[in-house]
Amino acid sequence: MEHTDDPVRIQALLNEHTGWSAMLWMFSPSLRRLVLRVYHFQEVRELYVVCVGCKTIVGAFEWQGAQLRFTQKENEQEARYWLRDEAGFELSFDGGAVVSVGIPSDEWLSNF
Numbered sequence: 001m002e003h004t005d006d007p008v009r010i011q012a013l014l015n016e017h018t019g020w021s022a023m024l025w026m027f028s029p030s031l032r033r034l035v036l037r038v039y040h041f042q043e044v045r046e047l048y049v050v051c052v053g054c055k056t057i058v059g060a061f062e063w064q065g066a067q068l069r070f071t072q073k074e075n076e077q078e079a080r081y082w083l084r085d086e087a088g089f090e091l092s093f094d095g096g097a098v099v100s101v102g103i104p105s106d107e108w109l110s111n112f
Contacts, residue, residue, distance in 0.1 A: 001102030007072055010049075010099045014038075014068045017047050017101075022085065023062035031057070034091065036083065038066055045102050049083060053095025059088040070097065 004010060017038045025037035025048065034054050038047040049068075055078075063085070071082045083091045 001100050001104065003098055003100045005096060005098045007070060010070045010097060013047060013099050013101055014049075014070060018067055020047075020066050021062070021064045022066035022068065022089070032095075034093075036068075036091075038068070046104060047099065047101045048104070050098045050100070051081070051083060051091060051093045051095075052097070054091060054093040056090070056092045058090045059085070063087045063089065 002013075004013070017040075020038050020040045020043075022036060022038045024034065026035040027033065032052070032054050034051045034057070036049040036051070038049070049070075065087070067086045068089075069082075069084050071084070072080055073082075074080070078092075080094045081092070081097060083089075083093075083097070
């Protein structure tokens, strides 16, 4: 699997998976850590966005035709990062993001 925390590469990977389905896949009990899964039934590989320091979430937990956009802003007063979709999904967070794409192994994310 490829892993990246580079904002430019994150958006490039999200763009490669435009039109796929997206779902909230995993989360910590406090909801401060979330994993969004982007998948297509005709593909073996999947894309996962791990978000840390989550502040707010709006929208559905699963949708089709994903058009995810990753943005960041330097502002100490509010969240630094956003993951948004035209379907009405919006997640704000301040701890960063890692995107992983490929075929997940059985133990991947087992210690989430």
